[in-house]
Amino acid sequence: MSQNRTGLSDIRRITAPVFARQEAESGTQRRAYSLERGLLRWLLRATGNPPVRFILWNGEEIGISQEPTVAHVHIRDPGTLRRLALHPELYFGEEYTAGRVEVEGYFVEFLEVMYRAIARAPRPGLFRRVLHTWLNRPHHNTLDGSRENIHHHYDLGNDFYKLWLDSEMVYTCAYFSSPTLSLEEAQVAKMDHVCRKLELKPGQTVVEAGCGWGALARHMAKHYGVTVKAYNISRQQLAYARDRARQEGLVGRVEYIEDDYRNIRGQYDAFVSVGMLEHVGVDNYPMLGAVAKKALRKHGRGLIHSIGRNRPGTMSAWIERRIFPGAHPPCLSEMMQIFEPNTFSVLDVENLRLHYARTLAHWLERFEANVDKVEAMTDPAFVRAWRLYLAGSMASFTAGDLQLFQVVFSNGSCNDVPWTRWRLYNDSPSNKEKAWNPVTS
Amino acid sequence: MSQNRTGLSDIRRITAPVFARQEAESGTQRRAYSLERGLLRWLLRATGNPPVRFILWNGEEIGISQEPTVAHVHIRDPGTLRRLALHPELYFGEEYTAGRVEVEGYFVEFLEVMYRAIARAPRPGLFRRVLHTWLNRPHHNTLDGSRENIHHHYDLGNDFYKLWLDSEMVYTCAYFSSPTLSLEEAQVAKMDHVCRKLELKPGQTVVEAGCGWGALARHMAKHYGVTVKAYNISRQQLAYARDRARQEGLVGRVEYIEDDYRNIRGQYDAFVSVGMLEHVGVDNYPMLGAVAKKALRKHGRGLIHSIGRNRPGTMSAWIERRIFPGAHPPCLSEMMQIFEPNTFSVLDVENLRLHYARTLAHWLERFEANVDKVEAMTDPAFVRAWRLYLAGSMASFTAGDLQLFQVVFSNGSCNDVPWTRWRLYNDSPSNKEKAWNPVTS
Numbered sequence: 001m002s003q004n005r006t007g008l009s010d011i012r013r014i015t016a017p018v019f020a021r022q023e024a025e026s027g028t029q030r031r032a033y034s035l036e037r038g039l040l041r042w043l044l045r046a047t048g049n050p051p052v053r054f055i056l057w058n059g060e061e062i063g064i065s066q067e068p069t070v071a072h073v074h075i076r077d078p079g080t081l082r083r084l085a086l087h088p089e090l091y092f093g094e095e096y097t098a099g100r101v102e103v104e105g106y107f108v109e110f111l112e113v114m115y116r117a118i119a120r121a122p123r124p125g126l127f128r129r130v131l132h133t134w135l136n137r138p139h140h141n142t143l144d145g146s147r148e149n150i151h152h153h154y155d156l157g158n159d160f161y162k163l164w165l166d167s168e169m170v171y172t173c174a175y176f177s178s179p180t181l182s183l184e185e186a187q188v189a190k191m192d193h194v195c196r197k198l199e200l201k202p203g204q205t206v207v208e209a210g211c212g213w214g215a216l217a218r219h220m221a222k223h224y225g226v227t228v229k230a231y232n233i234s235r236q237q238l239a240y241a242r243d244r245a246r247q248e249g250l251v252g253r254v255e256y257i258e259d260d261y262r263n264i265r266g267q268y269d270a271f272v273s274v275g276m277l278e279h280v281g282v283d284n285y286p287m288l289g290a291v292a293k294k295a296l297r298k299h300g301r302g303l304i305h306s307i308g309r310n311r312p313g314t315m316s317a318w319i320e321r322r323i324f325p326g327a328h329p330p331c332l333s334e335m336m337q338i339f340e341p342n343t344f345s346v347l348d349v350e351n352l353r354l355h356y357a358r359t360l361a362h363w364l365e366r367f368e369a370n371v372d373k374v375e376a377m378t379d380p381a382f383v384r385a386w387r388l389y390l391a392g393s394m395a396s397f398t399a400g401d402l403q404l405f406q407v408v409f410s411n412g413s414c415n416d417v418p419w420t421r422w423r424l425y426n427d428s429p430s431n432k433e434k435a436w437n438p439v440t441s
Numbered sequence: 442m443s444q445n446r447t448g449l450s451d452i453r454r455i456t457a458p459v460f461a462r463q464e465a466e467s468g469t470q471r472r473a474y475s476l477e478r479g480l481l482r483w484l485l486r487a488t489g490n491p492p493v494r495f496i497l498w499n500g501e502e503i504g505i506s507q508e509p510t511v512a513h514v515h516i517r518d519p520g521t522l523r524r525l526a527l528h529p530e531l532y533f534g535e536e537y538t539a540g541r542v543e544v545e546g547y548f549v550e551f552l553e554v555m556y557r558a559i560a561r562a563p564r565p566g567l568f569r570r571v572l573h574t575w576l577n578r579p580h581h582n583t584l585d586g587s588r589e590n591i592h593h594h595y596d597l598g599n600d601f602y603k604l605w606l607d608s609e610m611v612y613t614c615a616y617f618s619s620p621t622l623s624l625e626e627a628q629v630a631k632m633d634h635v636c637r638k639l640e641l642k643p644g645q646t647v648v649e650a651g652c653g654w655g656a657l658a659r660h661m662a663k664h665y666g667v668t669v670k671a672y673n674i675s676r677q678q679l680a681y682a683r684d685r686a687r688q689e690g691l692v693g694r695v696e697y698i699e700d701d702y703r704n705i706r707g708q709y710d711a712f713v714s715v716g717m718l719e720h721v722g723v724d725n726y727p728m729l730g731a732v733a734k735k736a737l738r739k740h741g742r743g744l745i746h747s748i749g750r751n752r753p754g755t756m757s758a759w760i761e762r763r764i765f766p767g768a769h770p771p772c773l774s775e776m777m778q779i780f781e782p783n784t785f786s787v788l789d790v791e792n793l794r795l796h797y798a799r800t801l802a803h804w805l806e807r808f809e810a811n812v813d814k815v816e817a818m819t820d821p822a823f824v825r826a827w828r829l830y831l832a833g834s835m836a837s838f839t840a841g842d843l844q845l846f847q848v849v850f851s852n853g854s855c856n857d858v859p860w861t862r863w864r865l866y867n868d869s870p871s872n873k874e875k876a877w878n879p880v881t882s
Contacts, residue, residue: 116854119784177861310853311781331781336774340752343560345841346773349790354856400786400854412751413557413841415795420618425866 033078037062039085047117052110056081070113071105093318093392097385107387108364111395119401158213158240163373164366169213169240172275172305173356173404183362186355191219194272196424197348197408198301200224204269207231207295209261209288210276214241214254221253228254229268231261264291269300277306277335278327285330285337292409293342299416301408304338306330307356308403316392323389329402339409347417348408353397356404360394474519478503480526488558493551497522511554512546534759534833538826548828549805552836560842599654599681604814605807610654610681613716613746614797614845624803627796632660635713637865638789638849639742641665645710648672648736650702650729651717655682655695662694669695670709672702705732710741718747718776719768726771726778733850734783740857742788742849745779747771748797749844757833764830770843780850788858789849794838797845801835 040054040062053063055074063069075081080100083091095101103110158169165171166184174186175193194216200206202225211217211230214237220226232238241256261276271292280288292302307329314320315327332349339346367374367390375383396402410417481495481503494504496515504510516522521541524532536542544551599610606612607625615627616634635657641647643666652658652671655678661667673679682697702717712733721729733743748770755761756768773790780787808815808831816824837843851858 119854175861177863179860310784310786331777332787333774333777333781336772336777340772340774343751345751345792345794345844346790347792349787350862351786351788353786354858354860398856400856403786413560415839415841417795419620419795420616420866421791421862422618422866425861425863 029078033081036078036081036085040081043085043088047114048120050113050117052113069105071103071107071110073110074102074104076100076102087317090317090321093316093322093385093388096388097322097381099380099384108361108391108395108398111392112399115395115399115401119399157377158236160374160377161213163370164363168215168219170215171212173307173352174359174362175352176355176358183359183366186359187215188219191216192223193424194274194303194305194406195220195224197303197406198270198272199418200226200270202226205229206270206272207264207266207268209264209271209273209291210279211237211241211256212275213237214244214256216272216274217241217254217256218245218248218250221250222248226270227252229257229264229266230254231257231259231264233258233260261291262287264295266295267297268295269297271296271300271302273303274305275307277304277338278324278329281326282328282330282334282337285334286341289338289342289344292338293344293411296411298411299414301410301417302344303406303408304335305404305406306335308332308335308405310400310403316396319389319392322385332405335405335407339407343412344409345412345414345417346407346409348406348421350406352404352406353400353402356402357394357397360390360397364390364394470519474522477519477522477526481522484526484529488555489561491554491558493554510546512544512548512551514551515543515545517541517543528758531758531762534757534763534826534829537829538763538822540821540825549802549832549836549839552833553840556836556840556842560840598818599677601815601818602654604811605804609656609660611656612653614748614793615800615803616793617796617799624800624807627800628656629660631796632657633664634865635715635744635746635847636661636665638744638847639711639713640859641667641711643667646670646707647711647713648705648707648709650705650712650714650732651720652678652682652697653716654678655685655697657713657715658682658695658697659686659689659691662691663689667711668693670698670705670707671695672698672700672705674699674701702729702732705736707736708738709736710738712737712741712743714744715746716748718745718779719765719770722767722769723771723775723778726775727782730779730783730785733779734785734852737852739852740855742851742858743785744847744849745776746845746847747776749773749776749846751841751844757837760830760833763826773846776846776848780848784853785850786853786855786858787848787850789847789862791847793845793847794841794843797843798835798838801831801838805831805835 037056037060041064044050044052044062044064049065051065051067051069053061053069053072055061055072057075057077075084075095077100080091080095083095084101092101096103161169161171166174166187168184168187170187170190173190174181174183175190176186177189177193181189198206200220204226206217206220206226206228208217208228208230211232212234214230214232217228217230218241220228230241232241235258238256238258245251245254245256261273261280273288277288296302309329309331312331312334313329315324315329320327336346338344364387367386371383371387374386393402397404478497482505485491485493485503485505490506492506492508492510494502494510494513496502496513498516498518516525516536518541521532521536524536525542533542537544602610602612607615607628609625609628611628611631614631615622615624616631617627618630618634622630639647641661645667647658647661647667647669649658649669649671652673653675655671655673658669658671659682661669671682673682676699679697679699686692686695686697702714702721714729718729737743750770750772753772753775754770756765756770761768777787779785805828808827812824812828815827834843838845
């Protein structure tokens with residue numbers, strides 16, 4: 001497997017200090033954990049013997065692959081082994097964060113190898129599926145619950161995110177329209193890609209559901225001549241967004257509103273939501289669609305951009321518990337619950353999975369470059385948790401465990417849609433207005 | 442509503458002879474059909490008073506719209522009125538075919554207005570929905586049933602289809618990459634669009650499920666340097682396909698196989714199916730996906746092209762009964778039953794609905810230009826049925842009642858996918874091979 005897959009050469013190799021080896025156990029101590037050792041061996045077999053070795057506290061090695069190992073996983077003590085064997089998806093993250101598990105070797109590649117191994121594994125039996133579903137059950141997103149979940153993640157502090165996001169603070173998948181783009185350029189390319197898909201024309205109005213730090217709203221107003229109302233429930237993000245809009249002279253053209261997407265009012269030429277759907281909850285999809293239906297003018301266009309999956313499934317239990325409470329990456333049949341009950345017409349779906357792996361490689365590289373500052377702002381456990389989250393997400397997108405879907409839609413009876421997608425790929429910034437005249441037949 | 446929407450100016454205006462008016466009815470006769478008259482008025486009100494007038498056998502007019510009418514619908518006798526009022530979706534087709542209903546005015550536009558009116562109508566109550574579902578229940582597609590359904594439509598006789606299809610006999614949606622393309626050019630553009638989406642490279646192998654008269658298989662072999670196995674169960678189509686392949690020196694590069702897609706054997710670099718899914722039946726989608734999974738090499742690409750809908754629903758009852766027995770146009774959440782159970786990754790969905798309206802306008806124009814020959818080969822009822830089928834389909838695609846989805850997919854763990862769709866829109870036939878080098882990061 002090439003180290004260069006992501007274009008960032010050494011980001012997969014993150015090593016960490018390894019614990020001092022403890023004294024050898026007595027025979028009684030060894031027997032006490034033979035069940036857990038057996039379970040770990042069984043897990044390795046069930047996942048097709050990935051090229052990984054587990055090193056126990058006493059130096060004992062567990063690992064059965066014949067291939068060269070991509071990583072050695074050090075387990076500090078018997079309790080850690082027990083928890084890992086019981087529910088690896090959750091406790092790998094917990095124990096890694098606590099520093100009781102260390103990975104020596106290629107960290108991202110180790111995670112990717114494990115995700116691919118798990119994906120290849122035979123389907124678990126009913127009991128394990130039910131247990132897994134229960135352990136991974138998502139939180140319900142009531143209006144208050146949503147606020148709490150969003151504050152958990154997005155109000156960590158703008159200064160923290162500034163350390164590893166691009167200069168516009170875009171915390172969603174970038175679009176590397178050319179392999180030479182920097183992260184900054186790829187985030188601008190993503191915003192242009194979205195604006196072109198929405199066929200924005202000067203003078204139009206846009207509503208954005210979940211605007212993050214507000215970069216897309218500012219970009220649309222500045223470069224496409226539209227006015228934007230952008231909704232968000234994260235106070236720290238909104239404070240930053242308003243500040244930037246003031247600095248850039250966009251007051252009156254971009255309005256940032258502290259409210260839930262369910263409270264969107266008014267009618268617009270475009271409805272856009274980038275990276276919010278993950279927090280909406282499948283039960284609420286028809287309602288999100290109804291909100292878009294009400295908000296969109298007859299000939300309006302909509303775009304929803306979201307992390308997704310190839311088949312129904314839940315977010316990693318650890319990510320859902322520690323990083324993104326209430327988050328769920330939908331498969332396309334689930335996403336259709338936004339559009340089908342509201343008789344939207346889906347015009348275009350694009351899967352940008354590998355672009356997210358590349359985006360995450362950039363974020364992880366910047367995070368590691370600033371790891372001392374992050375640790376000074378937080379604590380070592382936070383650093384470890386965030387490293388695992390970024391590396392694990394990169395591995396998930398690379399392994400095909402997660403997808404990134406951009407879905408363009410319009411009212412089902414609207415014929416004012418582009419004939420082809422040619423203009424998405426044949427437009428220079430200088431002739432935007434000319435280019436967006438509709439193709440007439 | 443512009444007459445030029447489809448780019449073919451007068452195809453919407455097809456008039457037909459109107460019956461001689463009968464003698465006025467007696468009071469008793471009028472009362473005998475007052476229920477049906479009431480029901481027809483209720484149907485018009487329930488569909489928002491479309492600009493249509495119904496003219497009964499005695500000269501009485503029913504119609505409540507204030508707008509200028511797009512058509513006058515003549516109803517020959519009381520029995521026809523009764524059947525129309527009972528189940529308009531089925532009996533409009535039956536009675537039109539039998540010549541007991543005539544439409545004076547713009548035929549396609551009349552159908553489009555009616556489809557739009559029905560789509561806008563409030564949701565019917567439970568009883569009507571259940572009745573509607575039962576009346577419109579699809580036929581099940583067993584292996585034998587499939588053969589019977591397919592023979593019903595595709596073995597009508599190659600000479601009949603030659604009268605109104607393009608010279609390559611492509612009986613699926615064309616792709617008008619530029620508005621000036623002829624039908625012939627647009628069918629070639631569609632085949633190129635499909636080949637580019639599949640990223641065909643010389644020397645690769647392709648399997649096609651449901652190949653019609655075999656144009657795509659020949660095009661791939663001739664212009665993309667691949668070898669193709671193409672499956673179909675229509676004997677007449679296969680005879681034509683094999684003949685053309687012989688004439689064009691493609692023997693050994695294209696093999697046409699008379700068998701069901703469920704019997705596909707071997708492994709290929711690409712799996713393609715254009716216009717077969719409509720006949721597969723939703724219950725069989727996971728199996729179709731499993732067939733594609735087995736047939737596709739690890740780094741292979743697949744494409745399924747199908748008529749679809751914005752929300753779950755059935756084919757028009759009349760079309761399902763008389764034209765396409767067993768046919769069902771899926772919505773995207775239904776189509777996902779092909780991909781999700783088999784852990785395919787959906788890479789790209791494109792909706793080409795308006796291209797199908799334009800394709801049908803060309804077919805209808807050619808059909809009308811050859812209507813005397815068609816009638817000499819068949820009978821007047823066949824001519825009327827086929828006119829309604831072509832005009833009704835054109836109206837359905839224009840009104841947004843039907844969609845055309847092209848879905849590109851790959852194995853979920855395959856990273857050998859294009860970075861962007863740029864090459865779909867920036868490739869000339871002369872540099873095909875150069876263009877299909879993969880984009881590396």
